[in-house]
Amino acid sequence: MIEVLDPVRCTSCNICVRVCPTNVFDAVEGDIPVIARHSDCQTCFQCEAWCPADAIFVSPSRTPEPDGSPLRDGEALAARNLLGLYRDRVGWRRGTTSASENLPSTDDYHVWATPLPEGAPR
Amino acid sequence: MSSTSSTANRLTRSARIARAPRPAILQNTGESLQLAADVLVLGGGPAGTWAAIAATEAGARVVLADKGYCGTSGVAATAGVGHWLVPPDVAARDAEIFPREAQGGYLTDRTWTDAVLDEAWYRTELIPGWGYRPATTPPPRLFAQPGRRSFAGTAPDYLRFLRGRTKRGGATILDHSPALELLVDDDGHVSGARGYQRQAGRPWTVTAGAVVLATGGTTWKSHSLGGDVDTGEGHLMAAEVGAHLSSMEFSNFYGMVPLGTSMDKNGFFIAASYWDHHGDPITYRNLHESRAELLAASLRGTVTATFTQFPPEARARVRAGMPNFFMVVDKLGVDPFTDRFPIDWVQEGTVRGTGGVHVLDHDAATGVPGLYAAGDIAARDRIVGSATGAGGPNLAWAVATGTWAGRAAARDATTPAAPARLTPTGTHGLRAPRATASARGGDSWRDVVGVVQGQMHPIAKAAFRDEEGLAASGSLLDERWARPERLVPAAGTGSGEAIRTREAAGMLATARWVIAAARARTESRGMHTRVDHPRTDPAQTHRLLVGGLDETWVRPDPDLPVTGPVPAGAPGPADVKEAS
Numbered sequence A: 001m002i003e004v005l006d007p008v009r010c011t012s013c014n015i016c017v018r019v020c021p022t023n024v025f026d027a028v029e030g031d032i033p034v035i036a037r038h039s040d041c042q043t044c045f046q047c048e049a050w051c052p053a054d055a056i057f058v059s060p061s062r063t064p065e066p067d068g069s070p071l072r073d074g075e076a077l078a079a080r081n082l083l084g085l086y087r088d089r090v091g092w093r094r095g096t097t098s099a100s101e102n103l104p105s106t107d108d109y110h111v112w113a114t115p116l117p118e119g120a121p122r
Numbered sequence B: 001m002s003s004t005s006s007t008a009n010r011l012t013r014s015a016r017i018a019r020a021p022r023p024a025i026l027q028n029t030g031e032s033l034q035l036a037a038d039v040l041v042l043g044g045g046p047a048g049t050w051a052a053i054a055a056t057e058a059g060a061r062v063v064l065a066d067k068g069y070c071g072t073s074g075v076a077a078t079a080g081v082g083h084w085l086v087p088p089d090v091a092a093r094d095a096e097i098f099p100r101e102a103q104g105g106y107l108t109d110r111t112w113t114d115a116v117l118d119e120a121w122y123r124t125e126l127i128p129g130w131g132y133r134p135a136t137t138p139p140p141r142l143f144a145q146p147g148r149r150s151f152a153g154t155a156p157d158y159l160r161f162l163r164g165r166t167k168r169g170g171a172t173i174l175d176h177s178p179a180l181e182l183l184v185d186d187d188g189h190v191s192g193a194r195g196y197q198r199q200a201g202r203p204w205t206v207t208a209g210a211v212v213l214a215t216g217g218t219t220w221k222s223h224s225l226g227g228d229v230d231t232g233e234g235h236l237m238a239a240e241v242g243a244h245l246s247s248m249e250f251s252n253f254y255g256m257v258p259l260g261t262s263m264d265k266n267g268f269f270i271a272a273s274y275w276d277h278h279g280d281p282i283t284y285r286n287l288h289e290s291r292a293e294l295l296a297a298s299l300r301g302t303v304t305a306t307f308t309q310f311p312p313e314a315r316a317r318v319r320a321g322m323p324n325f326f327m328v329v330d331k332l333g334v335d336p337f338t339d340r341f342p343i344d345w346v347q348e349g350t351v352r353g354t355g356g357v358h359v360l361d362h363d364a365a366t367g368v369p370g371l372y373a374a375g376d377i378a379a380r381d382r383i384v385g386s387a388t389g390a391g392g393p394n395l396a397w398a399v400a401t402g403t404w405a406g407r408a409a410a411r412d413a414t415t416p417a418a419p420a421r422l423t424p425t426g427t428h429g430l431r432a433p434r435a436t437a438s439a440r441g442g443d444s445w446r447d448v449v450g451v452v453q454g455q456m457h458p459i460a461k462a463a464f465r466d467e468e469g470l471a472a473s474g475s476l477l478d479e480r481w482a483r484p485e486r487l488v489p490a491a492g493t494g495s496g497e498a499i500r501t502r503e504a505a506g507m508l509a510t511a512r513w514v515i516a517a518a519r520a521r522t523e524s525r526g527m528h529t530r531v532d533h534p535r536t537d538p539a540q541t542h543r544l545l546v547g548g549l550d551e552t553w554v555r556p557d558p559d560l561p562v563t564g565p566v567p568a569g570a571p572g573p574a575d576v577k578e579a580s
């Protein structure tokens, strides 16, 4: 679930408010958005991909991170360059750094990852 | 790319796509939004966007309303999806369709499969010309076999692209605008819908000559990847105007995830290695046969997995092929190629399952005048039978039925009456006969959601079924259904609360059809495992239709499966003939 919206990086563009499929955020006049309905978060990572400021971290857990979890510690996650990781991985971050982790995919993995049935022509 | 060539690219792109006329604005105030269109599409996943594109291609004025944001919402937007593409060539089709007929328990109909594959083949061919350029995927590679083509709709690019293509075609998109109920005219012709714009805080009404339902399957909010928006109220809306469903017993496919996460991308799990909670290896043969074995092992303790199938030199490509999955394991600090990492499951209901609204023909018509259904909301039993359509068939189905529905809706759209002349059809979750102010249930929708999830999510109940458990679940659900006043939104039918109550009603309605169909199928077949009927019964080689609101009903589909030769000993239509 979404755990971090970094108030320092956030530019109040409200893109996350617009794109979140489950309407987790509320826009705030003259301020950064708030995570208004955390329990509606479906852990889809869309906000992390769309946020142009790399201000968001979505924890992979489909339940809230407990108090003290490192996956709720915005500063530590920012220091490890993990905010906006998904944006980087899908190639939406300008000037992407981690080239080896961001190779272009030329394959339809669903086809080649599924073993063909026995006897089927290859 | 230089700026000159990108400008040229943009020009050719927009020159190629004709723009349909805009819907008419009847009212646009703080109190309400009212539009008039030829075709109204509900849902903006692949099925809805392909339907809207087809309708605008035919020159129709189109409105597409999505509960979330068209482009991020729904399962495909966030999962990334391969499409099942087989060239229109008899030998190639036979080679692909035969094995799937066996997996699907011989419930399929190859005339439908052929038609779906034809449409998906021709439609996906148009995508590159429309300017699809995903950030991390160069144009799809050609397969070694001549004439083969593949198309991977990567996340989050593909649905963002389809949104843009839908708008360029001239459709008006309403985001954060869930539909709550259908509107019919005096002849019972579906003529629009109404819903609520949750960010604008106002009700919306769209009158239309025809409506396409593309609101997805349902997972009963299991927190699978992108699935919580799909809650079954579209199925309920269809049933309220007289449509019925099919194959709802095949609604219990579970996606495998790294423990505790939503990441149910399963492509690489298919050939992985597994161990049970004692560390003993579990053999995983394929998606269809070994599921039950792994699910059962998960009931005994935590199963672990490793992607042992990939040699080190293949791993970079594998990582690049599924960026969302590897983002998740990287955040968790797991190396799935070498670590034994714990897994569990999320219910994927009718998303990777099969059941849904029964469509009658290659117009994706529901039989109710003016109403069409496309994608996961429509039963795709004819192309996948009792098996999952994961890994390609589901998207071929979404593209094909979306196209059929959009085209037919544009062709058959009548001129709708004015909003005031139309009748709203919503029942549970909106209205109830005895819904006095004091009888209304406050937030009792939470209780309904909890009860539904308690029957539909646990592996012990939903993956391994028996009559006793199904009957117990059925009576709990019927009790909730019998008190509709508890689901009437206190704030009224045009309110944010109505979204919650209507979702709860949709989850409840779909769960009741699942139970009814699962009780009627007294055998095990495909993903439907009855521990009290472990064998496949050749006499039940037919699809089951299901429907009804207060009283549910189930009966065999008189349209029998159409498959190739059934091998001796396998349960199939040939056995049915012998038995009868």
Ligand SMILES: Cc1cc2nc3c(=O)[nH]c(=O)nc-3n(C[C@H](O)[C@H](O)[C@H](O)COP(=O)(O)OP(=O)(O)OC[C@H]3O[C@@H](n4cnc5c(N)ncnc54)[C@H](O)[C@@H]3O)c2cc1C
Pocket (backbone or CB within 6 Å): A021, A110, B042, B043, B044, B045, B046, B047, B048, B065, B066, B067, B068, B069, B070, B073, B074, B075, B076, B077, B079, B080, B081, B082, B083, B084, B177, B178, B179, B180, B214, B215, B216, B217, B224, B225, B229, B230, B231, B233, B234, B255, B263, B264, B265, B266, B348, B351, B352, B374, B375, B376, B377, B389, B390, B391, B392, B393, B394, B395, B396, B398
């Ligand atoms: C992890 C995962 C991977 C998958 N991979 C593949 C694959 O590789 N190949 C394949 O073929 N299939 C795959 N599938 C299945 C595939 O994603 C679905 O079949 C496909 O998304 C169906 O498209 P749809 O448009 O019907 O539904 P969705 O994509 O779910 O879209 C439904 C839309 O309807 C909207 N909606 C819901 N209720 C309402 C309402 N009341 N009013 C208005 N709008 C509403 C939702 O917001 C959503 O945008 C995968 C599924 C999962 C879970």
Ligand code: SF4
Pocket (backbone or CB within 6 Å): A005, A006, A009, A010, A011, A012, A013, A014, A015, A016, A017, A032, A033, A050, A051, A052, A053, A054, A055, A056
């Ligand atoms: S998208 Fe990012 S920058 Fe924009 S408002 Fe949301 S968190 Fe802030």
Ligand code: SF4
Pocket (backbone or CB within 6 Å): A001, A002, A019, A020, A021, A022, A023, A024, A040, A041, A042, A043, A044, A045, A046, A047, A048, A058
């Ligand atoms: S992860 Fe998905 S559901 Fe959760 S806040 Fe982000 S966009 Fe919304």
